[in-house]
Amino acid sequence: MKVSAAVASPSPRSTRARDKLMHAAERLYAEHGFANVSIRMVGEAAGQRNKSAVQYHFSTRDELIQAILARHAAAMDTHRIPMVAALEAAGEVSLQEWITCVIEPTIEHHIELGTPSWYGRFLAQTVVEPSLREYSVQAHLRTPSFRRLEKLRPSRRHERDPEVGARSAAMIRLLVVHMCAELEGDLAEGRADPAGAEQAWRRLGAHLITAICGLSTALLENA
Numbered sequence: 001m002k003v004s005a006a007v008a009s010p011s012p013r014s015t016r017a018r019d020k021l022m023h024a025a026e027r028l029y030a031e032h033g034f035a036n037v038s039i040r041m042v043g044e045a046a047g048q049r050n051k052s053a054v055q056y057h058f059s060t061r062d063e064l065i066q067a068i069l070a071r072h073a074a075a076m077d078t079h080r081i082p083m084v085a086a087l088e089a090a091g092e093v094s095l096q097e098w099i100t101c102v103i104e105p106t107i108e109h110h111i112e113l114g115t116p117s118w119y120g121r122f123l124a125q126t127v128v129e130p131s132l133r134e135y136s137v138q139a140h141l142r143t144p145s146f147r148r149l150e151k152l153r154p155s156r157r158h159e160r161d162p163e164v165g166a167r168s169a170a171m172i173r174l175l176v177v178h179m180c181a182e183l184e185g186d187l188a189e190g191r192a193d194p195a196g197a198e199q200a201w202r203r204l205g206a207h208l209i210t211a212i213c214g215l216s217t218a219l220l221e222n223a
Helices: 012-032 039-045 053-057 061-090 095-113 119-127 133-141 144-150 162-188 194-221
Strands: none
Touching: 012 039, 012 053, 012 061, 012 119, 039 053, 053 061, 061 095, 061 119, 061 133, 061 144, 095 119, 095 144, 095 162, 095 194, 119 133, 119 162, 133 144, 162 194
């Protein structure tokens, strides 16, 4: 069956409206939390006169949130794919190299977003919201680059104890997400100099790699 162009390709106007809604939702959720932001507020902040604009483009709030998460995950994937390819070509992968491949694409994406940005604080809201946590986790784990990276993980001793593996992943996730959210907030609100944003992000990335290497090593030794 032939699919019409209207169904297959959204109009530029529709795409712009969708982008505005996603941007407005990300900012509002980052600044005020999910409980304090209504769908109507998102539409108004995006400059949409139609009160049903959000429901037109996203059938539910969760679908809107998933779209935001997917967009950022795809952007980070563009950085991680060449890094994964390099590791695959090298063959043997060290723990530090593997963790670097996890962290650096996140840092590069934050740098690209500029200042102010809201993604870090938006993501921090999703990982502590029980109904949304799994969305945020899967949005990243299901990207093509991360699925390839998982096959290169240098040590899987934690698989002997699934509880230790799950706890390790949760610790690392919370460390990365909340440290990025904190730096993003500091830059946006003037507690850190926006002129030095790129350097601040790269410094945080280096510190996260060091910290996660130490945490991962300690957990594996005690597994």
